[in-house]
Amino acid sequence: MxxxxxxxxxxxxxxxxxxxxxxxxxxxxxxxxxxxxxxxxxxxxxxxxxxxxxxxxxxxxxxxxxxxxxxxxxxxxxxxxxxxxxxxxxxxxxxxxxxxxxxxxxxxxxxxxxxxxxxxIGAICMTEPAAGSDLQGMKSNARQVGDNYLLNGSKTFITNGQNASLYIVAARTDMNVKAAKGISLFLVEGDAKGFSRGQNLDKMGQHAGDTSELFFEDVELNKDALLGKENQGFIALMTELPRERLALACGAVAHAEGALKLAVEYVNERKAFGQPLAALQDIRFKLAEMYSKTETHRVLVERYKEKLMARELSAAEASMAKYVCTEMECDVIDEALQMFGGYGYMREYPISRFYVDARVQKIYGGTNEIMKEVISRDIASLIS
Structure with a gap:
């Protein structure tokens, strides 16, 4: 099989x-x-x-x-x-x-x-101008009025923000409790009255991807727009995070593998001191290190794919995968760019795009600092 x-x-x-x-x-x-x-x-x-x-x-x-x-x-x-x-x-x-x-x-x-x-096209709307990885600072709220909700607030750094026609929006539905106990999720369609898209944000990398500010001003939603149960949104978010973070880890490993391939091709073609760069021991050793990193992290994500499909992947394990794989991704791509010398800094060479596109991987999906916090809280079960 x-x-x-x-x-x-x-x-x-x-x-x-x-x-x-x-x-x-x-x-x-x-x-x-x-x-x-x-x-x-x-x-x-x-x-x-x-x-x-x-x-x-x-x-x-x-x-x-x-x-x-x-x-x-x-x-x-x-x-x-x-x-x-x-x-x-x-x-x-x-x-x-x-x-x-x-x-x-x-x-x-x-x-x-x-x-x-x-x-x-779908978008998930959690991050706010004053609340990034810590959802406790969320200000967006959905107030119940009769049988409907009135959604107010703003979101930022939303992937697919311009192209999306369906937005999953996290908002507080009970302001009298901590955010973790009073967040709900809503399905907001792109043509909803009171909803507006802000500018397509000008990012350091990933330029082709639309990333936006979003604004909600008295967006009227009926109860059919509630995704899951009221005030259970935070639990839902935590339930889905392992899949999200493993997906980011898988992308990180593949991205590093792609950069390594570019570097290998370049150092075999480019000559220095009358021989290909690949003939230099320092270059060969760097390539060995880079390959070892991508291969060991590939083994990790393949194992964790199996655990996810068996519903055995924990939040701490997914956080660990996201943390170590995105750190490795940025390290390997940085080394790959270095092998290109000055050409690596030129936008006409694809390796430069690999470099700027990778950096945000250590930020979105929960910063790597937050990942270490999640791991540390569960360290006893991880090593038992």
Whole structure:
């Protein structure tokens, strides 16, 4: 059975690579300049079955396992299309699974098929101007008025903020208790009255990915817009975080693998002192270190994929994966860029995009400092 699974994954990976070669690679530089990926690409990905692969067939998906989703994100990252990898991960591995795992049957039927097809793009809205990794500082609130809610507040750094047509918004529904006990999740459609998108934020990297400020001013929502139970949003967020953080770790490893491949190709072609750079012992030793790092972290994420599918991956383990893999990613890419010398600093060389795209990995999804805090709280169970 395992060999059959691996064969299917290999065939699927080949299909993803072909799609990227024809539909993404020729256009990606322009999308970087435009600072947005056209929604038409999302629909093409949907047509090819590259979005939300593991959503059950009854909701329009293929019903395969988590690893197929990771093939898409990893191949995007390995090829250096990291902004798109991030956007797809938010859509397919975070938003779609919030709805699948917490939504009512009506919500699943309404949104999931459109998310699979790429007609509906999802965004998750937690971060606020004054509340980043610590959701206790959340100010957005949804006040009950009769049978409805009035949503007010703002969010920032929201991936897919411009392109999305469905937003999962975290807001406080009980201001008299700590935020952890009074947060609810709401489904807000992009054309809702009182909702507005701010500017497409000008980031250091991942330029092709739209990242936005969002504003909610007396957005009226009926009870059907509540995702899950009232005041249970924080628990829902914590439940879904292991998948999110493992997905970030998988992307980090693939991104580092892609950078290493670029470095190997370059040092075998570039000459110094009358010989290829690869002939220098220092370069060979650096490559050995980089490969050892990517390979050991690859083993980790593959093991954790199995644990996630068996519902055995803990929050601390997912946090550890996110922490160590993103640190490794940035280290390896930095070493790879160094091998390019001055050319590595030029935007015409893809390695420069790898470098700026990677840095935020240690920040979003919970900063790596927060990851260490989560790990430390559970260290006794991890080493028992």
């Amino acid at each position: 395992q060999s059959t699974d691996n064969q299917e994954l290999s065939l699927f990976r080949d299909m993803v690579r072909d799609f990227l070669a024809y539909e993404v690679a020729p256009h990606y530089e322009q999308w970087e300049k435009d600072k947005i990926i056209p929604t038409s690409l999302w629909r093409k990905m949907g047509e090819q079955g590259l979005l939300c692969c593991d959503i059950p067939e009854q909701y329009g998906g293929v019903g395969v396992d988590f690893r197929f989703n990771m093939v898409v994100g990893e191949e995007l990252a390995r090829a250096g299309f990291f902004a798109l990898s991030t956007n797809v991960t938010v859509h397919a591995d975070i938003c779609a699974h919030y709805i699948l795992n917490m939504g009512s049957e009506a919500q699943k039927q309404q949104y999931l098929p459109a998310m699979v097809s790429g007609e509906c």
